[in-house]
Amino acid sequence: MTGNRQLDVADLRVDGLGPIDLCLAEGECLVLSGPSGAGKSRLLRAIADLDAHEGRVSCQGTAAEDLSPSQWRRRVGMLAADSQWWRDRVAEHFDTPPTSGRLEALDLAPALLEGPVSRLSSGERQRFALLRLLANRPRVLLLDEPTANLDPDNVIRVEKLIADYTATGGAAVLWVSHDPLQTARVAHRQLYLEAGKLSQKPAPRPMQDRPS
Amino acid sequence: MILLDPMDLALAALLVVASAALAWALRLGISRSLLIAGARMVIQLLLVGLVLKAVFDRAELAWIALISGVMLIVAGYEATARQKRPMAGLWSMGVGVGAMFVSAFTVTVLSLTVILGPSPWYTPQYAIPLLGMLLGNTMTGVALSLDRLTQTLWERRGMVEARLMLGHPWSEAVTDIRRDCMRAGMIPTLNAMAAAGIVSLPGMMTGQILAGTPPVEAVKYQILIMCLIMGATTAGTALAVQLACQRLVDGRERLRLDRLRSP
Numbered sequence: 001m002t003g004n005r006q007l008d009v010a011d012l013r014v015d016g017l018g019p020i021d022l023c024l025a026e027g028e029c030l031v032l033s034g035p036s037g038a039g040k041s042r043l044l045r046a047i048a049d050l051d052a053h054e055g056r057v058s059c060q061g062t063a064a065e066d067l068s069p070s071q072w073r074r075r076v077g078m079l080a081a082d083s084q085w086w087r088d089r090v091a092e093h094f095d096t097p098p099t100s101g102r103l104e105a106l107d108l109a110p111a112l113l114e115g116p117v118s119r120l121s122s123g124e125r126q127r128f129a130l131l132r133l134l135a136n137r138p139r140v141l142l143l144d145e146p147t148a149n150l151d152p153d154n155v156i157r158v159e160k161l162i163a164d165y166t167a168t169g170g171a172a173v174l175w176v177s178h179d180p181l182q183t184a185r186v187a188h189r190q191l192y193l194e195a196g197k198l199s200q201k202p203a204p205r206p207m208q209d210r211p212s
Numbered sequence: 213m214i215l216l217d218p219m220d221l222a223l224a225a226l227l228v229v230a231s232a233a234l235a236w237a238l239r240l241g242i243s244r245s246l247l248i249a250g251a252r253m254v255i256q257l258l259l260v261g262l263v264l265k266a267v268f269d270r271a272e273l274a275w276i277a278l279i280s281g282v283m284l285i286v287a288g289y290e291a292t293a294r295q296k297r298p299m300a301g302l303w304s305m306g307v308g309v310g311a312m313f314v315s316a317f318t319v320t321v322l323s324l325t326v327i328l329g330p331s332p333w334y335t336p337q338y339a340i341p342l343l344g345m346l347l348g349n350t351m352t353g354v355a356l357s358l359d360r361l362t363q364t365l366w367e368r369r370g371m372v373e374a375r376l377m378l379g380h381p382w383s384e385a386v387t388d389i390r391r392d393c394m395r396a397g398m399i400p401t402l403n404a405m406a407a408a409g410i411v412s413l414p415g416m417m418t419g420q421i422l423a424g425t426p427p428v429e430a431v432k433y434q435i436l437i438m439c440l441i442m443g444a445t446t447a448g449t450a451l452a453v454q455l456a457c458q459r460l461v462d463g464r465e466r467l468r469l470d471r472l473r474s475p
Contacts, residue, residue: 048377049464049466050373050376050377050466050467051466052462052464052466064464065464068381069376069381069382069464069465069466070376070379070380070381070465071379072379073376073377073378073379074378074379077377077378077379078377079377080370080373080374080377082370083374084370084371084373084374084375085371086371086374086375086388132378133377133378136378136379
């Protein structure tokens, strides 16, 4: 079964959170919602192995502790809610510059890449941060409100790029979102996190059943 | 040589009192520590005068080792005492003491055995002042770099963790911060070296000249000391930053700011 499972989380506990069990199939997008302070970010951080935790997390059958931390985080890539930059120019944050196709998909002018980070708007930073993460070709994407700073057009562009990425490579997504409309657009499955416990939510209705 | 009487020192002490008064008027919140530090300085120096007299009369290795040990522990404590977010538990002081032990002690022993060569090598008239100067300067470097390191990691945790999330190895994620902190620790010594003789007449040289040593001889000693201080400060700072970085990360390359004490 592990062949088409991208992420397995078993009995995960991190202070006050859990035990959490979940698994993500190839290409699957699971949207996680819940009140703020419920521990959504902490759950993502624990899966990315940024916080000490108990329990077992594995990607394509390989447990986190069998890989070096940097190998693990390249396979299970997390995108934080606020993007971070540590060099002056945007391009210096990329090992290999993003393809023009991807820049275009997110409506980013290639010239921005050569310019300083300080000239980017917060939405542009957030979109570049996504491209920077995708450049690692992660098998699992942990997205913490990835569209929080974006205007409606760019929200759709980001959703489409992520859908394309998962459809072509089979990567799975664990997506934290507060927006029910976004959840309806992107989720194959939903879970609700409250007081440190996960619970099921009814699956969203398929596209074609929805009134237009 | 002009001998000082207590009245002379009392006049000089008025300057410390005046500084404290100014600090109080400007609400800097350090008047109390300033006065306490001034009082400590007087008492400590008077005591150390007595201790040095006793040690110089006896010149036994065990005594010298004991005094060096006390100097080291106090330097370790002082280096970490005024940090905003020191490492919790005994780690902060331990890192300071360890870094200074390796750097200042090694340089002192090497310079005594290889360069100065008094007999015996631990002759206290040489060993104690030399160690004191090296510890004093290394302490400043270690204190500045550790304070900067813990502060910067706290403030820039988001950046460090963002790099970790992208799969950068820990050492790469903190490399800029580590460099900045080492630089911060080395700058005072660098400045002192660059300005020596023009902006400032270093204390030891001045002391020797006041005591009647020919200026050129005093200058040679000062050059030696400056070189030793630079070497010890660089080594001490590098080691302190390295040890602290290792403490603030765990085996899974997670940033462990929970190992800092909150202010």
